[in-house]
Amino acid sequence: MANVLTKYIPNTVTCLNLFSGCIACVMAFEARYELALTFIILSAVFDFFDGMLARLLDAHSPIGKDLDSLADDISFGAAPAFVVFSLFKEMHYPASIEAIAPYIPYAAFLIAVFSGLRLAKFNNDTRQTSSFIGLPVPANALFWGALVTGSHELLISPSFHPIYLLLLVMLFSWLLVSEIPMFSLKFKNLSWKDNKVSFIFLIVCIPLLILLGVSGFAAVIVWYIILSLFTRKNR
DSSP states (O other), rough: OHHHHHHHHHHHHHHHHHHHHHHHHHHTTOOOOOHHHHHHHHHHHHHEEEEHHHTTTOOOHHHHHHHHHHHIIIIIHHHHHHHHHHHHSSSSOOOTTTTTTTTTTGGGGGHHHHHHHHHHHHHHOOOOOOOOOOOHHHHHHHHHHHHHHHHHHTTTTTTHHHHHHHHHHHHHHHHHSOOEEEOOOEEEEEEEETTTHHHHHHHHHHHHHHHHHHHHHHHHHHHHHHHHHGGGGGG
């Protein structure tokens, strides 16, 4: 009986990821960005533990793999897309683009589309066992949630052109499916030699988070991308 129950534990945690992601979508659509970010982070916690539990309990299954991808596209694809959609709705649009202003917010859903493509690619790419090819979807979701929450006033001010945000959406959508190698933070041991890149990453993250607050999490993702670009030849 115990073995029968334990095999359902990882999928239950994945369902909690999905449930949390749905709440994040609602919060984002209502422009309650802090709560949306909170539930995106909670989804990331569940996403971490479902994989760990599946390994510990030896409870891998095809259904679990498919369910995990579905949950991730809601929590880390749809939720940040709704965050950006709501932000676009709040932005100041200059007279020069008033004619297309009603349509620009829908570009935010490129985030959900490319997140789905990224997840499908990850599930079928044998190169991504110990590192990543392209930006992981949780990192992308954290970037958008933290950027909008921490820099909201700047982003909706007349000094920030909506086209800048549109270009940023396009850039990060491309990063999701790009062929850029990105390092993993999985530590096999605590030696500097084997984990130098991860240690450098974490050391720089500390002042970013202290100085920038919530926006620091977005800066951390940018730092992750930059460091991956500089170190990709060594992997």
